[in-house]
Amino acid sequence: MPYNLSNFSMPVKLLFTGYLLAVAMGYGMALVQILFTHGMADGKAGLSLEDIVYSYYGNRSGSVLESKMNGSMKANAPDAERFQIVQWVRDGASKKEYEATIKPIVEQRCVACHNADAGGAIPDFTKFEEIAKRAESDQGATFASLTRVSHIHLFGISFIFMFVGIIFAFSTGVPLKPKCAAIVMPYIFLLLDITSWWLTKLNPHFALLVVIGGAGLGMAFVFMWIVSLYEMWVLPRKVGMDRRHSLHRS
CATH class of the missing domain: 1.20.120 (Four Helix Bundle (Hemerythrin (Met), subunit A))
Structure with a gap:
């Protein structure tokens, strides 16, 4: 059989x-x-074509950091602190302003995951250079x-x-x-x-x-x-x- x-x-x-x-x-x-x-790449819940475009092609009118602050990382910081980071990016992401206002937020909200021990594709946000890269135009x-x-x-x-x-x-x-x-x-x-x-x-x-x-x-x-x-x-x-x-x- x-x-x-x-x-x-x-x-x-x-x-x-x-x-x-x-x-x-x-x-x-x-x-x-x-x-x-x-699913949060465009800042809205649910998977859409815009999410796919932003994930692979990028949002060329904005930065990776900004899209993350309004997307998948939105729940990790209060609205006021997220606004500060986004505004800093839009103002040119200067190192002087970062040291004065943004660094304390990053240290409190981000470096627990984004550090040298994280490995893989997770950037090390204890270094300004890594954050500055993500403040550039989002290339997906x-x-x-x-x-x-x-x-x-x-x-x-x-x-x-x-x-x-x-x-x-x-x-x-x-x-x-x-x-x-x-x-x-x-x-x-x-x-x-x-x-x-x-x-x-x-x-x-x-x-x-x-x-x-x-x-x-x-x-x-x-x-x-x-x-x-x-x-x-x-x-x-x-x-x-x-x-x-x-x-x-x-």
Whole structure:
């Protein structure tokens, strides 16, 4: 008898189900993380095309520091202190004014996270030079950060969909051609998603491709996830009940 999701042994079903549930939770946490980072780029709650443009292309009419003060970092300082920082940026971000009025705010509100021990992409705000860089025109994501995030996503998401695809491949309720399309589509949308980041960095009109790539990944994941769990746990019970009804009638 060929192996399929409905007739796998209980240990295998539990293994597959545990993986699918854990990955689904990770996917949900990733969406929440996107809302907390990119979703506040324009200073408003929720993810919009403007958020995507500001995140990758930048807000060329303002600075990174200003967009952060009105966006994802808005909750970390009172309105009056945020206004002081924004006004300092707009007035030219002079070192003299920084030492006089802005430095105490930064030390109280920012350096707990933005320090030399933070590492990664978090700037060290104990140094004036690091703050001055962020007070310049907002050019969006840097090519270095795009390279780092792109290779992490390509490796990580490819592995996730490889295992989800392996589990889904044992389904029997989906015809061959749609099944093959569902297995391949995540990789197509992943490549579109990553490519669209770089294109949006160069031209903001490509921001819609970021939405399409992300939405395609999500739909492919949800489809394979639901079908796999259905055939492991619901379908065997349904078939068993149908057989019992049939025997009862005979």
